[in-house]
Amino acid sequence: MKQLKFSQHLCFPIYALSRLITSHYQPLLGELDLTYPQYLVMLLLWEHTSMNVKTLGETLMLDSGTLTPLLKRLEAKKLIKRVRSKEDERVVNIQLTAQGTALQQQAGEIPLRLADSLGITAAEAQELRDAITPLLYRLKPALRG
Known part of the structure; x- marks a missing residue:
């Protein structure tokens, strides 16, 4: 049956590519x-300065069980701070600290260094993003149900 051939499946190339790209980030992010x-x-946060936890989780497609420990580790590194909303104490906003803001300067070269590591051009990266992003956001609501 053709539909059960490994080579016919979309999931593996996307899964494997994601893992490989992430592995190329590791040495850069280790710095x-x-x-x-x-x-x-x-x-x-570098783009928005502050976001509430719920929006951050929705944007990154992470549940609170994954996001909360991640935020605690960033807070322990003094890169972010959690601040309760004055309007609604149930809402927790995540804000950059001065140290978190300063880290942006160091991170500035990561996209170019990653592209170089992957051996792709900016145009190829954009083409790939343009191809998969619509599918990602079309499938995103399915994560909730």
Whole structure:
């Protein structure tokens, strides 16, 4: 049956590529003492300065059981701080510390160094992102149900 041939499945190339790309990030992020998931949190905070935990989790597609320990480790490194909302104490906002903001300067070369490590051009990276992002967001609601 053709549909059960390994070579016909979409899942493996995406899974394997994700693991390989993440492995290329490891030495670069090691210089910053960040894991890949911590780097993703920092990317969002460098872009938005502050985000509530719920929005951060939804954006990264992480549940609170995964996100909370990750945030605690970033807080222990003094890169972020958790601040309860004055409007609604149930809402916890994540904000960059001065140290977290300063780390952005060090991280600035990571995208270029990663592309070089992967041997791809910026255009190829954009083409790949453009190809998979619509599917990712089309499937994202299925994670909730």
